[in-house]
Amino acid sequence: MRIEFAPPDTKKPGAYVVRFSSSSVGAAAALYPYQTNFWSELDPKSLRPRYFQATEVDHKERVKTTVHYYPKQVESHQITRSLKTGNIEETRHGMK
Numbered sequence: 001m002r003i004e005f006a007p008p009d010t011k012k013p014g015a016y017v018v019r020f021s022s023s024s025v026g027a028a029a030a031l032y033p034y035q036t037n038f039w040s041e042l043d044p045k046s047l048r049p050r051y052f053q054a055t056e057v058d059h060k061e062r063v064k065t066t067v068h069y070y071p072k073q074v075e076s077h078q079i080t081r082s083l084k085t086g087n088i089e090e091t092r093h094g095m096k
Contacts, residue, residue, distance in 0.1 A: 019038065
């Protein structure tokens with residue numbers, strides 16, 4: 001597991017970036033392979049979220065979730081792709 005706060009290789013003016021990644025290892029990886037990467041952009045003054053993206057992969061599927069935080073609403077978009085069939089399912093949500 002790795003968490004990085006304001007990683008030096010990211011150039012996002014006006015945003016405080018947080019990155020997270022992990023994967024199963026050893027015997028756990030043999031039984032249940034899993035990888036994840038998260039990216040979050042925060043307002044540097046208030047630390048309120050602006051943007052979030054997660055990618056999660058296991059032995060069945062790959063799921064990419066994106067969330068945009070706006071002053072008066074939140075929008076999310078999720079794409080799930082089956083690794084066996086290639087079928088894709090998308091969902092979108094918006095909340096005020």
